[in-house]
């Protein structure tokens with residue numbers, strides 16, 4: 001990681017890091033306190049860049065990383081910049097607990113969720129919820145299609161299995177791959193819907209995707225923010241107030257393209273030119289393909 005040490009000295013040649021900018025901006029915008037009053041946890045911190053940034057901004061930071069080779073680089077910068085409010089711990093993130101580390105205003109979970117196997121990743125997210133008092137950032141790889149499933153606490157989650165290491169690789173070989181999982185040979189990548197469902201089930205009150213500040217990454221890398229807040233009390237709609245948690249459905253390829261087709265030029269021309277009888281005949285098929293929404297329009301919305 002390219003960290004400026006002062007003057008023209010860097011740990012690596014100067015480089016842009018959109019993720020760094022994003023994480024800092026989310027902290028500034030959403031943590032609800034000035035940076036110097038925050039307690040921050042940087043999970044699987046690698047060479048420590050995000051935690052170091054927050055510590056340079058006077059936050060109290062704990063970085064957890066298992067690989068000594070990565071941690072040594074973070075320690076070097078900590079000592080060089082005299083970051084007394086940064087604590088670096090050599091540990092497995094799967095050992096995270098309130099008893100061991102206390103609680104944090106901001107938890108940075110960047111680049112680690114998708115390195116954990118199931119069910120570990122489920123326990124890990126629950127632990128993040130427990131140590132978090134306000135805000136958690138999940139910057140992670142996701143599965144774009146709901147290909148494989150994993151059942152946890154009687155609920156089914158969708159995603160894909162990603163191979164981390166060859167089954168035959170020994171522990172030393174696995175540790176030498178500095179950015180990978182430490183021991184598990186495969187990891188579970190959630191689809192966005194399944195991740196949102198699980199994050200809600202553990203108790204985060206809302207969950208957002210961050211689009212700005214922008215960061216040019218492939219489509220299957222996303223940054224989400226989970227907020228641990230109090231549920232709002234709805235006063236103006238008893239029906240809405242009585243609504244329980246509704247799991248987000250998985251998106252099939254068609255449900256993604258469907259709405260786009262509906263707003264496209266071909267669809268609009270066909271809607272104008274085709275006789276009503278033909279349109280009525282086509283409607284059930286278009287509903288099945290999710291190009292049209294199912295169900296009828298409520299009477300009070302219909303034009304007389």
Ligand SMILES: C[S@@+](CC[C@H](N)C(=O)[O-])C[C@H]1O[C@@H](n2cnc3c(N)ncnc32)[C@H](O)[C@@H]1O
Pocket residue numbers: 043044045046047064065066067070091092093094110111112115178179180181182
């Ligand atoms: C892809 S890097 C991401 C680093 C950094 N957080 C980021 O977002 O750029 C993954 C890091 O997770 C660490 N790691 C993987 N599994 C871990 C585990 N179970 N406990 C602690 N660290 C782990 C690796 O050593 C590596 O530093």
